[in-house]
Amino acid sequence: MSTSILSRPEGTTRSYPAYSRPLWRRALFTREFAVIALLVAVIFYSNNNVEFFDGPLTFYYLFLDIAPILLIALPMTMVIITGEIDLSVASVVGLSSVLVGQLHADAGLSIPVAGLIAILVGAVCGAFNGFLVAYVKLPSLAVTIGTLALYRGIAVGLLGTKAVTDFPEKWTDLAKKRVVEDHSFPMILVPFVVLAVLFVWMLHFSTFGRGVFEIGLNDEAAHFTGVNVARTKFLLFVMAGAVSAFAGIYYTLRFGSARGDNATGLELQVIAAVLLGGVSIFGGRGALHGVIAGVMLIGVISSAMRLENYTVNVINIVIGALLVLSVISTSFLGWAKQLWARRGRGSGPSSSETGQHRQAVAATESTNER
Amino acid sequence: ACGGSDSDGGSGSGSDGGSAGGDISVTFLPKNLGNPYFDISDAAGQKAVESFGGTYEQVGPDAASPDAQVPFINTAAQQGVNALVVSANDPEALCDALKEASDAGTKIVTFDSDTNPECRDLYVQAATSEGIAKKQVDLIADQIGDSGEVAILSAAANATNQNAWIDLMKKDIEENHPNIKLVDTVYGDDDDQTSFDKTAALLQAHPNLKGIISPTTVGIAAAARYLSTSDAKGKVALTGLGTPNQMRDYVKDGTVTSFALWNPGDLGTLAAFAAKALVDGTIKGDEGDKFDAGDLGSFTVGKDSVVLLGEPFTYDKSNIDDFDF
Amino acid sequence: MSTTDTLLLEPSAISPTKRIVGELLRSREIAVGAVLVVVVALTTIKSPDFLFSSNGWRDLLLTPSLLLLLAVGQAVVIITRNVDLSVGSTLGLTAYFTGNLFVDHPGIPIIAVFLLGLLFGAFLGFVNGFLVTFFNVPALVITLGTLYIYRGIFLSWAGSSRINASDMPSSFLDLGTKQILTIPVLTIIGLVVLALVGYYLYTARGGRELYAIGSDPDAAVLYGLPVKRRVLGAFVLCGALAGLAGVVYAARYGTVSSGAGYGMELQAVGAAVIGGVAIFGGSGTVWGAAIGAFLLVTINRALPVVGISDFWQRAVVGALIIAAIVLDRVLSARQARRLVAARDETREQ
Amino acid sequence: MPGTAPETPPEWALELRDVAKSFGAVVALRSGSLAVAPGSIHALVGENGAGKSTLVKIVAGVHRRDSGVFRLHGKDVDFGSTADSKSSGVAVIYQEPTLFPDLSVTENIFMGRQPVGRGRRIDRAAMYAEAERLFQGLGVQIDPRRPARGLSIADQQIIEIAKAISLDASVLIMDEPTAALSGVEVDRLFAVARSLRDEGRALVFISHRFDEVFALCDTVTVMRDGDYVSTDAIAETSVEQIVSRMVGREVAELFPKTPAEIGDVVLDVAGLSSTGTFHDISFSVRSGEIVGLAGLVGAGRSEIARAVFGVDGYDAGSVHLAGATVPPKKPRAAIKAGMAFVPEDRRKQGLVTESSVARNVAGVIRGRLTHAGLLTTAGENRAAGPWAGRLEVKTNALDATATTMSGGNQQKVVLAKWLATEPKLLIIDEPTRGIDVGTKAEVHRLLSDLAGEGLAILMISSELPEVLGMADRVLVVCEGRITAELSREDATPEAVMHAATARITHAAPAHTSEVTA
Numbered sequence A: 001m002s003t004s005i006l007s008r009p010e011g012t013t014r015s016y017p018a019y020s021r022p023l024w025r026r027a028l029f030t031r032e033f034a035v036i037a038l039l040v041a042v043i044f045y046s047n048n049n050v051e052f053f054d055g056p057l058t059f060y061y062l063f064l065d066i067a068p069i070l071l072i073a074l075p076m077t078m079v080i081i082t083g084e085i086d087l088s089v090a091s092v093v094g095l096s097s098v099l100v101g102q103l104h105a106d107a108g109l110s111i112p113v114a115g116l117i118a119i120l121v122g123a124v125c126g127a128f129n130g131f132l133v134a135y136v137k138l139p140s141l142a143v144t145i146g147t148l149a150l151y152r153g154i155a156v157g158l159l160g161t162k163a164v165t166d167f168p169e170k171w172t173d174l175a176k177k178r179v180v181e182d183h184s185f186p187m188i189l190v191p192f193v194v195l196a197v198l199f200v201w202m203l204h205f206s207t208f209g210r211g212v213f214e215i216g217l218n219d220e221a222a223h224f225t226g227v228n229v230a231r232t233k234f235l236l237f238v239m240a241g242a243v244s245a246f247a248g249i250y251y252t253l254r255f256g257s258a259r260g261d262n263a264t265g266l267e268l269q270v271i272a273a274v275l276l277g278g279v280s281i282f283g284g285r286g287a288l289h290g291v292i293a294g295v296m297l298i299g300v301i302s303s304a305m306r307l308e309n310y311t312v313n314v315i316n317i318v319i320g321a322l323l324v325l326s327v328i329s330t331s332f333l334g335w336a337k338q339l340w341a342r343r344g345r346g347s348g349p350s351s352s353e354t355g356q357h358r359q360a361v362a363a364t365e366s367t368n369e370r
Numbered sequence B: 001a002c003g004g005s006d007s008d009g010g011s012g013s014g015s016d017g018g019s020a021g022g023d024i025s026v027t028f029l030p031k032n033l034g035n036p037y038f039d040i041s042d043a044a045g046q047k048a049v050e051s052f053g054g055t056y057e058q059v060g061p062d063a064a065s066p067d068a069q070v071p072f073i074n075t076a077a078q079q080g081v082n083a084l085v086v087s088a089n090d091p092e093a094l095c096d097a098l099k100e101a102s103d104a105g106t107k108i109v110t111f112d113s114d115t116n117p118e119c120r121d122l123y124v125q126a127a128t129s130e131g132i133a134k135k136q137v138d139l140i141a142d143q144i145g146d147s148g149e150v151a152i153l154s155a156a157a158n159a160t161n162q163n164a165w166i167d168l169m170k171k172d173i174e175e176n177h178p179n180i181k182l183v184d185t186v187y188g189d190d191d192d193q194t195s196f197d198k199t200a201a202l203l204q205a206h207p208n209l210k211g212i213i214s215p216t217t218v219g220i221a222a223a224a225r226y227l228s229t230s231d232a233k234g235k236v237a238l239t240g241l242g243t244p245n246q247m248r249d250y251v252k253d254g255t256v257t258s259f260a261l262w263n264p265g266d267l268g269t270l271a272a273f274a275a276k277a278l279v280d281g282t283i284k285g286d287e288g289d290k291f292d293a294g295d296l297g298s299f300t301v302g303k304d305s306v307v308l309l310g311e312p313f314t315y316d317k318s319n320i321d322d323f324d325f
Numbered sequence C: 001m002s003t004t005d006t007l008l009l010e011p012s013a014i015s016p017t018k019r020i021v022g023e024l025l026r027s028r029e030i031a032v033g034a035v036l037v038v039v040v041a042l043t044t045i046k047s048p049d050f051l052f053s054s055n056g057w058r059d060l061l062l063t064p065s066l067l068l069l070l071a072v073g074q075a076v077v078i079i080t081r082n083v084d085l086s087v088g089s090t091l092g093l094t095a096y097f098t099g100n101l102f103v104d105h106p107g108i109p110i111i112a113v114f115l116l117g118l119l120f121g122a123f124l125g126f127v128n129g130f131l132v133t134f135f136n137v138p139a140l141v142i143t144l145g146t147l148y149i150y151r152g153i154f155l156s157w158a159g160s161s162r163i164n165a166s167d168m169p170s171s172f173l174d175l176g177t178k179q180i181l182t183i184p185v186l187t188i189i190g191l192v193v194l195a196l197v198g199y200y201l202y203t204a205r206g207g208r209e210l211y212a213i214g215s216d217p218d219a220a221v222l223y224g225l226p227v228k229r230r231v232l233g234a235f236v237l238c239g240a241l242a243g244l245a246g247v248v249y250a251a252r253y254g255t256v257s258s259g260a261g262y263g264m265e266l267q268a269v270g271a272a273v274i275g276g277v278a279i280f281g282g283s284g285t286v287w288g289a290a291i292g293a294f295l296l297v298t299i300n301r302a303l304p305v306v307g308i309s310d311f312w313q314r315a316v317v318g319a320l321i322i323a324a325i326v327l328d329r330v331l332s333a334r335q336a337r338r339l340v341a342a343r344d345e346t347r348e349q
Numbered sequence D: 001m002p003g004t005a006p007e008t009p010p011e012w013a014l015e016l017r018d019v020a021k022s023f024g025a026v027v028a029l030r031s032g033s034l035a036v037a038p039g040s041i042h043a044l045v046g047e048n049g050a051g052k053s054t055l056v057k058i059v060a061g062v063h064r065r066d067s068g069v070f071r072l073h074g075k076d077v078d079f080g081s082t083a084d085s086k087s088s089g090v091a092v093i094y095q096e097p098t099l100f101p102d103l104s105v106t107e108n109i110f111m112g113r114q115p116v117g118r119g120r121r122i123d124r125a126a127m128y129a130e131a132e133r134l135f136q137g138l139g140v141q142i143d144p145r146r147p148a149r150g151l152s153i154a155d156q157q158i159i160e161i162a163k164a165i166s167l168d169a170s171v172l173i174m175d176e177p178t179a180a181l182s183g184v185e186v187d188r189l190f191a192v193a194r195s196l197r198d199e200g201r202a203l204v205f206i207s208h209r210f211d212e213v214f215a216l217c218d219t220v221t222v223m224r225d226g227d228y229v230s231t232d233a234i235a236e237t238s239v240e241q242i243v244s245r246m247v248g249r250e251v252a253e254l255f256p257k258t259p260a261e262i263g264d265v266v267l268d269v270a271g272l273s274s275t276g277t278f279h280d281i282s283f284s285v286r287s288g289e290i291v292g293l294a295g296l297v298g299a300g301r302s303e304i305a306r307a308v309f310g311v312d313g314y315d316a317g318s319v320h321l322a323g324a325t326v327p328p329k330k331p332r333a334a335i336k337a338g339m340a341f342v343p344e345d346r347r348k349q350g351l352v353t354e355s356s357v358a359r360n361v362a363g364v365i366r367g368r369l370t371h372a373g374l375l376t377t378a379g380e381n382r383a384a385g386p387w388a389g390r391l392e393v394k395t396n397a398l399d400a401t402a403t404t405m406s407g408g409n410q411q412k413v414v415l416a417k418w419l420a421t422e423p424k425l426l427i428i429d430e431p432t433r434g435i436d437v438g439t440k441a442e443v444h445r446l447l448s449d450l451a452g453e454g455l456a457i458l459m460i461s462s463e464l465p466e467v468l469g470m471a472d473r474v475l476v477v478c479e480g481r482i483t484a485e486l487s488r489e490d491a492t493p494e495a496v497m498h499a500a501t502a503r504i505t506h507a508a509p510a511h512t513s514e515v516t517a
Ligand SMILES: Nc1ncnc2c1ncn2[C@@H]1O[C@H](COP(=O)(O)OP(=O)(O)OP(=O)(O)O)[C@@H](O)[C@H]1O
Pocket: A364, A365, D023, D026, D027, D028, D029, D046, D047, D048, D049, D050, D051, D052, D053, D054, D055, D095, D404, D405, D406, D407, D408, D434
């Protein structure tokens, strides 16, 4: 090591391959791929076995239904990857819905102006969450349980028994219009695709996104390498608020009705979809294509089951079971793989594995998870 | 057969029976599942549909909100069911979905709670809103001696029919009962626990309260349960819309003197027959159209495509044992 | 203590009584309790009936008993650094199960119903705990899943039937309001449970191990604590208490429909958090969670009395939850700053 | 070239023979052997990743061996959990402290076996009394009621030791217990260890510090690459012999300090203060110069470094880098100005262990790797590859994570990451903590070379030989103040220790006057 370290010409020392596994293995053995495969399988099955599923309306309605979840899942994915959670998104949807209604009906503002103000208020709601989580350093689960009630309460309080329903046809139609006549893609997919591209870039192809992952894996180390942990989290909560508010506008226009109780319980659906899409609740892991597939999967299953005349309770059971199975399967597969590897190497005292042992190993390794 | 349901609005002429019954598919979409009121009406609807050889389905959300109802309307449109019988959680929010279903050839019947008239083919109304409102005001006035403070325990804050009744009740009280003062309206969201706790809060907040009107079956049962276990039992009157099975104990123990309701089963039956009549072309939903509703007799479509079941019926100690729903 | 060199840390030189008083004053439980007293006092000034009428007194104690049970169970689970979001569904399912017992087996002894409800809830909790511990997966995800599953099962099972007051014996329903020495029976049940669980957590090895596990699960494994068994136990306890709450629900409300317990999970977590149970485990007491439950419910009841419109109540509750956790942070930050400053002082000596 | 395992005398307290353990594809232990007699202290040494901790964890019941013999007091055992080993009389102090931060130190010691009174109630009074007795035996004063949170690493280690002692175990294993301890505490630990030995217990002591091994132990076993190498009585061996067995090759000089040309002031710190941690800290570092920051553990050196770099805030003072002011609490700004900071805790602060090597190495410079707004993995790989190569990081691919890497290797990744920023100043906290001799020499050579190229280096180290061997100038920190500044010539062990303990031993109020300029 006598030559210069800082400015040594390249190529004098050893070089490394970029990947330890071939491309197909990296692509196929992922949670994301599993969700996408399942989605394709369910669509294929439903097309052949569920009456009316291959009809022209199925995907049109499907997209209309899941659009708010798709939208909110984008920032929520990033929030969860940093290891935080936002339970208040559905309340922001409700609040934004009420604001659009009131600003339009009472203050006489046009829909775009009212919408813009609603998005700003949504961003402020997110900023309040973000401030408490990122700068006051309160646990996000507790903070957003509080704001879940607070924002919903403001929405309900502002509106009371009134429901604003007279929105200009131009706008309510737009919410349901198709991008191309006779195709299944409603207009709401346009802003979604724009946002999706933006979020994919932010999360997977920008320095900001790398910071998001690092914060989730090890926020102290991220802080030490110059990632502004607090600001990153703050911005993500702001985005979650703003996007939720946008979803609230869509909600209002799609149903032509501004109500404080719009989208009640949506937060759990969004989180379920995000987790189903392969995002780790402990942060640090996840990808947006998996999340989008996860949202679609829930939508397609619900749609197919409704066509088979199942009521909401059975659908709930299936979605809940899917969520449980999806997390169990990862740990089950890991465990099976370990067992397999050990089998292959022949027997030792370890062939009589006990739960205790697995637990200890898992615990030493589960630091990865956290 | 229950009193109040035998409509005399329209003679039994012009009925050619359920001839074209064939294979009519009718889907019932209540406000939410697990609501006893709709369980009764939908069960009767099922019986009616099966009586004319149609296929019956009941679907619905687990919470009473319009956004949760829309996917089920969409699904019905996709399936191309012949008729959809829906109780609307919001007059406006369901409209577009219903219109699309209508475009797909589905006949839309609303019952119990209406949408805007242009969004459906027919509304099967249990009783006129004026009638329902007046009935309840009369009952409470009777029970509290036509003077004192009363409060209303409603369902969801945005419930269409509830709000319409509440407005009419306010007007009626103002005009005809100057000594009655409506001091508060609270919302129990058609949830047992919330309604129960709101009743307790009403009594706390208004020590001089003399009566509670709860125009919803969930609310009145919860309020009765609270009253029956409190000091206010017998001192604070309670009336509203309730089902006999839920209210029987409270009528007998004196918590409640009397309450009102039509027969929700008849409402379901009438909605089913109306759906059938629309599907097989007997009626179009225009004013003056006549159709046959099985045991209930014949009905005529009124203004705004509304079919009226009858007037609410009053239940009290003397007659409550005659009913089982 | 003969060694006087390197003073690593100052051992407590203050007297035990002074220390205990100091600890009490700093404790979160006392702070939340004080807020509760203030709320009750203010409301009573506005409307003396809130406290002094027999109904007011009864409801003050009775209404929180349901959430109390849920919050105690939730607190135990949170202390182990887990969470149980399925308690609301468990409550609903058990309440319905309870009502059904009376329908299917008229004349069944009430104590048997309580036990069966407890067991049924414990079973549902066991399923959660088993999934969480055996597969080593995050409780939040599992219990979010079972929240949907249990409620779905509930709806499918209940279908179009519901349990009305007339389906249950009046001796059972009377429990909903019965009082012993003006204390409602259901409150007594809640308080007995609270005392038992609190006593266990404070004085039993198993209870302390729950704190250890929540404080650092990996260290607990290295230490040789029976982590899985304890966490499973916590879930079973939480489920059992939610089950008990289900029975209490049936007795108190006299009617069970599919909405029973809807959304209670967040209230239970909220009560525990307000009461000072750290969401990341390891600290807090069930006493705090219980006071948190009382505060949450009492605020809800007080708002209409003080004249806050129905519609704004939820907003006020949300604001209070936020205020509680912010206050907690401010207080602990001040304490930390004091400790740091104290270090300088010892150095200057 | 594994040596032959020791012969079995009648009564080993602990005996492991040809024990193997793999984690997936990683073979952590190929053939580990260790035999410890009762009434002796047995040293276990080896390079990073030699498998020492794995062996310990097998004895502790954390891991199960894949094969091999494991006997305790002559009986075959097979522990399924740490509870099993504990009940068999084995106490272990793990390499990383395993305390429960929310619980009191006393509960930490007695968790799971608290003294119970009537009705299986925990007897708290008895527990606190017992804890005080333990602390007294160890000669430390710690409030038995205080929570473990906020304890310094040294204090945590002391609690661990108290915990292990209180177990009354026949076999006590200590995995690098001294890594975070200062001289005084080490001496006290040794006294306790010797008295335990004299009671007839068997002790295993793992350390990278040979002076400690030779001062304390009776026998030493050497491991390399998961294999047993040799066992010798301490009296019959030497440091050189052990080192060559550990490394399996000749180790170059440990402190290859070459004089570098010292240039202009790069870092200038003036009057830095932070309540409770440090006060009035002023010093400067010139280009080409290595400045050592010495002191006892807990003196506040790391805090000073963290404040200078900006991960922590400070109350007063200023930091200048190459003439420009570095704003407080802004690591980004410090990096931009040309600062690099290798923190003391590699796993928690130095790198994101679950992230790939490439992402870690490119972590600080990724802003520069963005092209057309896009940051791609390929771009990160291109940038990271050469730096990983230059530091000879041992990994099979750039997408491997640092999770299972040995400490030395991880340290190289951290260094690669910071050198990639081409800094003007390198702050390096405990550059070789927990790193074996072979890698240590590499790191030292690297630091020396970097200084030779004009880099300014601020090095914090608790190892006196390292400070004395590498630094051009030594600053001694004691209780948050700089108590001495010594040139390379003046920096003798005595002078440094004197300044490092100045205020404790003298308790003199006029301490500032001791600072020599
Ligand atoms: N849980 C694990 N999974 C995979 N590999 C592991 C695991 N634990 C240890 N290893 C690997 O096993 C090898 C031996 O590690 P071990 O911790 O026993 O080394 P050590 O001798 O204690 O080193 P050090 O001196 O750095 O503490 C290393 O290569 C390490 O990366």
